[in-house]
Amino acid sequence: MARKSLVGVVADELLDRIIAGEFPPGSSVPGELELSAKHEVSRMTVREAMKTLEAQRILSVERGRGTFVNPLNRWASLEAVLRAASEGVNDASAAIQLIELRRMLETGACELAAGRISDADIGILHGYVAAMRKAHGSDDLPGFVEADLAFHDVILRASENVFVAVLFEPLHRVLEKRRTETSKFRDIQEHAIGHHQAIAEALESRDAARSRSAMDAHMQQTLDDLKSYVLEAKTA
């Protein structure tokens, strides 16, 4: 991982202070000079940090007036919103909401893909299911997760919708770690294999409703897995 530049550090710290509630939405953040003094960096460094936050619509910079915090629903960065949402008492709620979002996109993409996926991609899907089965047999957790993610990626591309892919990309990153966690359990792996098999067969039939339903069942299972996993972590 690349060492963070000063700009990144300043942006992170400022975002932390915003998320901590020090600068509520609508209020202004300290001026560039004040921040450069506080963080012991030059004003240019502060400005570049501000620019990154402005590009994510977290801040609004207004010349001559100051720099202001935007309301959370205007933020364009899923990760930043996730950080903000996880800050409160219930990290669990944020995780569940993420799955809900993923469910919308994946079921939608699967429905679209049913009418657009190629025979070659169908074959690839079955290949990944086989890979999951093999990884399950040999206790290869990284291999299992990799095939799982690749499976969903194929469907996403097959939906032929650029915007869905764009919106899903940050989700992909955020969920990757959690996926490895939940996939640790062998019975969860077995459930997942069955669902993926059903999804591949549904897509092969080119039945949009059936494909959507199969993916929906998979998402429901994922949500249930997460809930029990989170519950378990809480009791522990």
Next chain:
Amino acid sequence: MARKSLVGVVADELLDRIIAGEFPPGSSVPGELELSAKHEVSRMTVREAMKTLEAQRILSVERGRGTFVNPLNRWASLEAVLRAASEGVNDASAAIQLIELRRMLETGACELAAGRISDADIGILHGYVAAMRKAHGSDDLPGFVEADLAFHDVILRASENVFVAVLFEPLHRVLEKRRTETSKFRDIQEHAIGHHQAIAEALESRDAARSRSAMDAHMQQTLDDLKSYVLEAKTA
């Protein structure tokens, strides 16, 4: 509208050149010095422009090596992707894909809202339907569109999912203009009123499947409207 700063201009022009294919994904953009010479601005201005594009994951800046263009599916800015997608031969395809995306989010949000919406919000929904009816009667296009958007906003909030709202916000902006265009036709307005009425009633029944289905029908109608509108524009 605020006059654009030099930073914004440089960022826009650079993005334009990227979208035009001058710098394909994976390739490097000209160095900061070269760009500052070409655009006749200082290096700091170029750097700030780069930072905004980097924050949107359009560029990856690597110290000592250069600055590189990310593949389109890693871009975090819906608007930028929209610009890139609209560049090609078919602006229509991009518009349709946007509706597809909106359909996923809105039907998903509506399904969630069914189990979470308050009685007060139900009343507000009916109020907006009445407002749409009234605006329709008095040929008040802006009023009609405003009530329409507000209606969907209520459902979005009622879904109680922060991430859906975040992802939907840029869509909201992008679709706003088109909405005014399609809503010009009186028969389309009538269709919309009927659909909104059905959605409000479905939500009132707290039936998730029914609510989703009602919203889905509305989205399907919107897609059909768009298609005929686009077709009409093409023949003209």
Next chain:
DNA sequence: TATTTGTAAGATGTCAGACATCTAACATTT
């Protein structure tokens, strides 16, 4: 008095030049 205008403070926008540090390629030495 009420309105307009002028002035100044504070904020962001931009510039110039300099030095530091990282990367990659090439030349040199072993």
Next chain:
DNA sequence: AAATGTTAGATGTCTGACATCTTACAAATA
């Protein structure tokens, strides 16, 4: 052939200055 040194070019950061915009307040005006 491999390890090492050198160098060019790229981004990272700093300093200090001036420009321009917004706002508030004071002063001049009708």
